[in-house]
Amino acid sequence: xxxxxxxxxxxxxxxxxxxxxxxxxxxxxxxxxxxxxxxxxxxxxxxxxxxxxxxxxxxxxxxxxxxxxxxxxxxxxxxxxxxxxxxxxxxxxxxxxxxxxxxxxxxxxxxxxxxxxxxxxxxxxxxxxxxxxxxxxxxxxxxxxxxxxxxxxxxxxxxxxxxxxxxxxxxxxxxxxxxxxxxxxxxxxxxxxxxxxxxxxxxxxxxxxxxxxxxxxxxxxxxxxxxxxxxxxxxxxxxxxxxxxxxxxxxxxxxxxxxxxxxxxxxxxxxxxxxxxxxxxxxxxxxxxxxxxxxxxxxxxxxxxxxxxxxxxxxxxxxxxxxxxxxxxxxxxxxxxxxxxxxxxxxxxxxxxxxxxxxxxxxxxxxxxxxxxxxxxxxxxxxxxxxxxxxxxxxxxxxxxxxxxxxxxxxxxxxxxxxxxxxxxxxxxxxxxxxxxxxxxxxxxxxxxxxxxxxxxxxxxxxxxxxxxxxxxxxxxxxxxxxxxxxxxxxxxxxxxxxxxxxxxxxxxxxxxxxxxxxxxxxxxxxxxxxxxxxxxxxxxxxxxxxxxxxxxxxxxxxxxxxxxxxxxxxxxxxxxxxxxxxxxxxxxxxxxxxxxxxxxxxx
Numbered sequence: 001x002x003x004x005x006x007x008x009x010x011x012x013x014x015x016x017x018x019x020x021x022x023x024x025x026x027x028x029x030x031x032x033x034x035x036x037x038x039x040x041x042x043x044x045x046x047x048x049x050x051x052x053x054x055x056x057x058x059x060x061x062x063x064x065x066x067x068x069x070x071x072x073x074x075x076x077x078x079x080x081x082x083x084x085x086x087x088x089x090x091x092x093x094x095x096x097x098x099x100x101x102x103x104x105x106x107x108x109x110x111x112x113x114x115x116x117x118x119x120x121x122x123x124x125x126x127x128x129x130x131x132x133x134x135x136x137x138x139x140x141x142x143x144x145x146x147x148x149x150x151x152x153x154x155x156x157x158x159x160x161x162x163x164x165x166x167x168x169x170x171x172x173x174x175x176x177x178x179x180x181x182x183x184x185x186x187x188x189x190x191x192x193x194x195x196x197x198x199x200x201x202x203x204x205x206x207x208x209x210x211x212x213x214x215x216x217x218x219x220x221x222x223x224x225x226x227x228x229x230x231x232x233x234x235x236x237x238x239x240x241x242x243x244x245x246x247x248x249x250x251x252x253x254x255x256x257x258x259x260x261x262x263x264x265x266x267x268x269x270x271x272x273x274x275x276x277x278x279x280x281x282x283x284x285x286x287x288x289x290x291x292x293x294x295x296x297x298x299x300x301x302x303x304x305x306x307x308x309x310x311x312x313x314x315x316x317x318x319x320x321x322x323x324x325x326x327x328x329x330x331x332x333x334x335x336x337x338x339x340x341x342x343x344x345x346x347x348x349x350x351x352x353x354x355x356x357x358x359x360x361x362x363x364x365x366x367x368x369x370x371x372x373x374x375x376x377x378x379x380x381x382x383x384x385x386x387x388x389x390x391x392x393x394x395x396x397x398x399x400x401x402x403x404x405x406x407x408x409x410x411x412x413x414x415x416x417x418x419x420x421x422x423x424x425x426x427x428x429x430x431x432x433x434x435x436x437x438x439x440x441x442x443x444x445x446x447x448x449x450x451x452x453x454x455x456x457x458x459x460x461x462x463x464x465x466x467x468x469x470x471x472x473x474x475x476x477x478x479x480x481x482x483x484x485x486x487x488x489x490x491x492x493x494x495x496x497x498x499x500x501x502x503x504x505x506x507x508x509x510x511x512x513x514x515x516x517x518x519x520x521x522x523x524x525x526x527x528x529x530x531x532x533x534x535x536x537x538x539x540x541x542x543x544x545x546x547x548x549x550x551x552x553x554x555x556x557x558x559x560x561x562x563x564x565x566x567x568x569x570x571x572x573x574x575x576x577x578x579x580x581x582x583x584x585x586x587x588x589x590x591x592x593x594x595x596x597x598x599x600x601x602x603x604x
Contacts, residue, residue, distance in 0.1 A: 001076050001101075002029065002072060002073055002075050002087075002099045002100055002193070003021060003024030003029065003072065003073040003097075003192075003193050003194070003197075004070070004071070004072055004097050004158055004160060004171050004179065004191065004192060004193040005017050005020035005021055005024070005070070005071045005072075005190075005191060005192050005193075005197050005411075006068075006069065006070045006071070006097075006189075006190065006191030006192070007020075007067075007068065007170075007188070007189070007190055007191070007257070008068050008168070008170060008185070008188065008189040008216060008217070008218055009066070009067075009187070009188035009189070009218075010065060010066045010067075010188075011063075011188070012062055012063055013036050013063040013067040013069040014034065014036060014061055014062060014063060014069070015060055015062075016069070016190075016201070016438050017034045017036070017069050017070070017071035018051065018054065018055060018058070018071070019197070020071060020190075020192060020197030021034075021051055021054075021071050021072075021073050021153065021197070022051055022200075023196040023197040023199075024073055024192075024194065024196065024197060025050075025051065025073070025393075029073035029074055029075050030048065030049070030074065030075060030076050030081035030085065030375045030376075031046065031048045031049070031073075031074045031076070031081045031082070031085070031086035032046070032047060032051055032053075032054045032071070032072065032073045033045060033046035033047070033054065033071065033072055033074075033083075033086045033087050033088055033097075033343055033436075034054070034058070034069060034070065034071040034072075034124060034549060035069065035070055035071075035088040035090075035095035035097075035162065035232075036061075036063060036067050036068070036069040036197075037067060037068050037069070037095075037162050037167055038064070038065070038066070038067035038068075039065070039166065040164060040167055040546050042090075042095065042164070043061055044088065044090065044095065044133045045057045045058045045061070046083045046086040046087075046088075047083065047086070048081055048082060048083055048412070049376065051194040052075075054530070056603055060472045061164070066168075066218075067543050068162055068168065068169070068170055069162075069254075070088055070096075070097045070161075070162055070165070070170065070191075071088075071096035072086075072087035072088060072098075072099075073095065074086050075196050075267065075390050075392070075591055076388070078101075078105075078122055078123045078124045078125075078270075078271045079121055079122025079123050079281075080122070080281075080282070080403055081375065084120055084121050084122075085121045085123050086123055087123075087125060088445065089120075089121060089123065089125050089126040089128075089129050089133065089311060090120075090129065090252075091130055091133040092133055093133070093163060093164040093165065093283050094128040094129050094132060094133055094161060094162065094163035094164070095129065095161070095162050095163075096125065096126075096128045096132070096159060096160070096161045096240055097125075097159070097160050098125040098128055098157055098158065098160075099157065099158040099161050099177040099178075099193055100155060100156035100157035100158060100175075100176060100177040101124060101155045101156055101266075101270045101271065102124040102125070102128065102153055102154070102155045103154045103155035104153070104154040104155070105124035105127045105155075106153075108127040108131055108152065108153075109126075109127050112127065112130050112131065112134065112264065115134065117130045117134070120402060124271070128149065128153065128157075128159060128161070128226055129161065131149045131152060131153075132145055132146055132149045132161060132163075133145075133415045135148045135149050135161075136163075136165070137466070142163055142165050142166045142171070143166075143169075143171065143215055143222075146161060146171045146173075146213070146215070146521040147213060147224070147228070148496075149584075150173045150213045153173075154218075155175075155176075156175060156176030156177050156266070157173060157174070157175055157176065158172075158173070158174050158177035158178060158179040158193055159171075159172060159173040159174075160172055161189055166215075168170065168217050168218060169215050169216065169217050170191065170215065170216050171213075171214070171215045172191065172208070172209040172212075172213065172214060172215070172216065173212070174209070174211075174212050174213070175210050175211055175212035175226075176210060177193070178193050178194060178207075179191065179192075179193055179207075179208045180194075180195070180198070180205045180206060180207045180208060181205065181206050181208070181221060181233075182198040182201065182203075182204065182205040182206075182238060183202060183203070183204055183205075183235065184200030184201060184202050184203055184204075185203070185219075187218055188200050188201070188202075189216050189218070191216075191223070194246075194248065195239065196246055196443075197240060197249070198238060199238065199240055200240070201252030202238050203237065203238060204235040204236065204237060204238060205235065205236060205238045206221070206223075206233040206234055207234075207236075208223070208234075208294040209225070210226070211225055211226025211227075212224070212225060212226075212231075221233050233531065239563065248418065251585070251591075252396065252581070252585075252591040252592050253395035253396045253592045254396030254398055254400060254488070254577075254581060254591050255581055256542045256590055257394055257395070257396050257400045257401045258400050258401070258445060258574065258577045258578060259445050260392075260401065260579065261369075261400065261401045261404045261443045261574065262441070262443050262444045263440070264390065264391045264392055264404070264405055265401075265404055265405060265408050265439055265440050265443060266440045267391075267392075268389055268390050268391070268405045268408045268409060269408065269412070269436055269437075269439070270390070272412060273412075273433050273436055273437065273597060274433070274562070275430065275433070275537055276426045276427075276433070277415075277416075277419050277426075277428040277429060277433075278412045278413075278415045278416040278419070278428055278433070280387060280412070280413070280416055282385065282387060282388075283369075283385055283387070283416070284385065285420060286382065287341070287367060287369065287385055288341065288417060288420055290338075290339055291319070291339060291340070291341045291367065292319070292320065292322045292339040292340070293319065293321070293322065293337075293338050293339060293340045293341070293532065294313055294319055294320070294321045294322075294340070294341045294343055295321075295322045295323075295324060295336075295341070295342050295343065295541075296309055296310060296321065296322070296323050296324065296343050296345065296595040297324040297325075297326050297329055297342065297343065297344050297345070297354060297357045297358075298322075298324075298326055298329060298344060298345035298346065298351075299325065299326045299346075299351055299353055299354055300399075300483070301347070301402065301403045301480060301483060302345040302346055302347060302351070302354070302399075302402075302403075302406060303323075303325055303326075303345075304403065304476045304477075304479050304480040304483065305345060305383070305403050305406035305407050305410065305476075305480075306323055306343075306345050306410075307323055307475075307476035307479070308407050308410065308476045308477065308569075309321070309407070309410035309413070309414070310322075310323050310411055310471050310509075311472060311473040311476075312411055312414040312473070313410070313413070313414050313417070315414070316414040316415060316418045316423065316424055316432075317414045317415075317417035317418045317423055318418070318420060318421060318423035319421065319423075321419060324357070326344070326351070326353040326354040326356070326357045327353040329357050329360075330353060330356050330357055330360065334360075336360070336361060336364040336365060336366055338364075338365055340366055340367075341366070341367050341368075342357075342358070342361035342366040342367065342368045342369070342371060342375040343368075343369045343370070344357060344361075344368070344369075344370050344371070344379055344383070344454070344547070345369065345370075345371045345372075346371075346372055346373075346377075347372070347374075347389075347391075347394060347399055348371070348372075348373070348374055348377060348408075349370065349371045349372040349373070349374045349377025349378055349379040349380050350374075350377055350379070351379075354379070355378055355382075356381055358370070358379055358382055358383060359382070359509060359548065362382065367384055367385075368382075368383040368384045368385070369383060369384065369385045369386070369387070370383040370385075370386050370387075371384075371386075371387050371389065371406055371409055371410070372386060372387075372388060372389065373388065373389045373390070373392075373394070373402055373405070387409050387413065389405035389406055389408075389409055390405065391404075391405040395592065396592045397487070397592060397593055397594055397597045398411060398484055398487040398488050398580070398591075398594060398597075400484075400577050403480060403573070404443065404570065404573060405567075407570075408436075408439065411432070411436065411566060412436065415429050415432050415433070422536045435563075435564050435566060435567060438567060439567070439570060442560070442562065442567045442570050442572050443571070443573070443574050445574060445578070449574075449575070449578070450578055451557050452487055453557065453575065453578045453579050453582055456543070456555055456557070456579070456582075456584045457579060457582035457583045457585075457586055458586060459555065460514055460543075460579075461517070461583065461586055461587060462512070463512040463513065463514050463541070464492070464508075464512050464513060465491070465492040465493065465494070465508070465513060465514070466482065466485060466491065466492070466493035466494070466513075466514045466515070466516060467493075467494055467495075467496055467501070467505065467508075467513065467514070467516070467535075467540075468481040468482040468485075468493060468494070468495045468496070468515075468516045468518070469495070469496050469497070469498040469501060469515060469517055469518065469528075469531065469532070470495075470497070470498055470517075470518035470520075470528070471497060471498045471499060471523070471524045471527060471528050471531075471564075472523055472524055472565075473523070473565070473569060474518040474520055474523065474528075474569065474572070475495070475496075475498075476495075477518060477569060477572060477573060477576070478495040478496065478497075478516075478518055480495070480573070480576070481495065481516060481573075481576035481579075481580070482494055482495035483495070483581045484576060484577060484580040485579070485583065487594050487597060488581070488584040488589060488591055488594045489578055489584045489587055489589060490579060490581045490587075490594075490595070492582070498517070498518075498527070498528045498531040498532070499527070499531060501531055501534060502531070504574070506534060506535065506538060509535050509538035509539065509540040510538070510539055510540065511539050511540070511541055512541075513522075513540045513541065514541050514543065514544065515532065515535050515540045515541065515542050515543065516543050516556045516561070516576070516579070517535075517542055517543065517544045517545065517546075517553070518545055518546075518552075518572050519532070519533045519544055519545065519546035519548065519550060520546070520547075520565045520568040520569070520572070521546065521547040521548055521562070521565075522562070522563075522565040522568060522570065523565035523568075525548070527547075529550065532544065532550070532553075533552055534550070536552040541554050541555075542554050542555070542559065543555040543556075544556050544557070545557045545559065545572050545575050545576075546558070546559065547559055547560075547561060547562060547568065557575050557579075559571040559572060559575065
């Protein structure tokens with residue numbers, strides 16, 4: 001969720017870059033920096049934390065005439081959030097900013113170090129500028145060196161690079177990470193990773209396609225495709241509505257956040273997936289010494305991700321795991337033993353009930369870990385260790401991508417602990433890592449899927465309630481599906497373990513009771529199917545979500561072919577989110593700001 005800006009022109013370059021980065025703050029970041037090239041000399045500023053820190057560092061700096069500049073807000077992946085790791089990164093006479101991940105950076109770095117290059121940061125990005133300057137030595141010109149550099153990079157990236165040898169040029173490359181360039185009548189050029197920084201400055205923008213690279217000067221915009229063929233820019237009018245631009249054309253922030261789960265889950269895993277192990281550089285392995293139990297504590301959606309984690313931790317890590325609702329845990333005089341790792345989960349890191357349980361655990365002398373989306377939040381500052389989910393700012397009150405990234409972190413954490421405890425073999429862990437790499441493709445929303453759910457939603461606007469049912473780890477997903485529907489549609493919904501329906505709730509079954517049945521092919525399918533058949537026999541209206549068509553379902557939402565139940569879990573998660581969204585839209589509700597709810601619950 002990092003942000004990029006760039007500028008070519010005669011205005012105060014510093015202010016344009018800072019204003020542009022400010023428009024990208026909603027994406028989330030933990031450090032920021034700018035580099036400006038004016039009259040053949042570089043000025044470079046970096047700061048950890050919020051942009052106000054960078055503004056303070058640059059308060060006495062101002063460009064006097066024509067300049068080029070690049071800026072970046074960073075969400076730490078490779079290396080901690082420090083000034084050294086913040087972008088832009090410097091070579092001998094060049095600077096680079098980059099979003100994404102360079103998958104072969106370790107190989108390139110080793111080759112560069114062998115040839116005498118000294119690296120300052122822990123990032124993958126720094127290899128780009130050093131590789132470029134290495135290629136410059138044997139290239140006809142800087143663009144040839146840049147083109148060769150791009151061809152040597154594997155992974156996802158949006159790159160801006162400036163160098164003293166071309167003082168009026170910004171080089172760019174885009175693959176898998178968004179990037180656009182804007183123009184205006186004053187012959188200025190603006191770069192950004194989304195529309196918002198360009199609003200008010202540009203009238204037209206060109207959205208780069210995957211594989212595009214090239215350069216921009218005051219007189220020229222040169223774009224080449226992935227095959228090196230020069231192509232024409234395709235400029236389109238830029239909307240001047242900043243809120244709409246932040247929504248990227250979506251109707252609601254919640255809808256946008258459902259769609260961007262593929263990207264943020266990639267960010268969550270970035271730098272953390274090795275070949276046969278999970279890499280949590282932020283965790284001291286001694287954190288788990290003497291630990292015989294993990295206690296998970298959270299509220300709301302985070303509680304559902306914690307419940308999902310309890311299945312994964314016991315199944316893969318083979319460690320006893322208990323689950324606590326934070327608002328209850330605080331008042332029941334719990335017994336806390338020092339062989340317990342106390343884990344709190346919160347999107348904001350400020351949830352009052354959860355924060356108080358963390359303080360209790362600290363007072364009792366327990367080791368503590370927080371799974372959180374906001375660096376420098378109260379929980380992050382208090383806990384012994386932190387894993388950031390990197391979901392970016394979530395504006396929709398009903399959480400979507402926060403849940404997705406929390407469960408992704410817990411899946412990785414279960415494998416990390418499994419390696420420490422030797423509860424899974426190296427081959428088994430590698431197999432799970434292969435599944436994790438598939439995740440982003442399984443949470444991408446297809447037009448066909450969304451359109452089918454949109455049409456289906458009109459059938460679920462009445463009745464006396466909803467049951468969301470699932471077994472095993474699909475039970476917490478059922479709870480989360482019911483919560484999403486309650487939050488934004490104001491319809492009554494409950495999540496139940498599928499096997500519990502016969503122990504009372506089935507008394508409610510009739511045609512006006514809607515059952516949303518989660519039927520994963522790879523986990524207890526026959527047993528779950530049998531439970532749904534019991535409801536169908538009593539005339540409950542059934543909506544089945546599965547890879548396998550269910551003949552007794554009134555409605556069937558088919559997910560794609562998945563080779564593991566965790567991939568089915570995440571695909572079904574997206575279906576449940578979209579179904580809640582579309583029902584709420586049809587009911588005319590405020591999807592992003594549902595009644596009576598707040599994004600960060602900082603009261604008891």
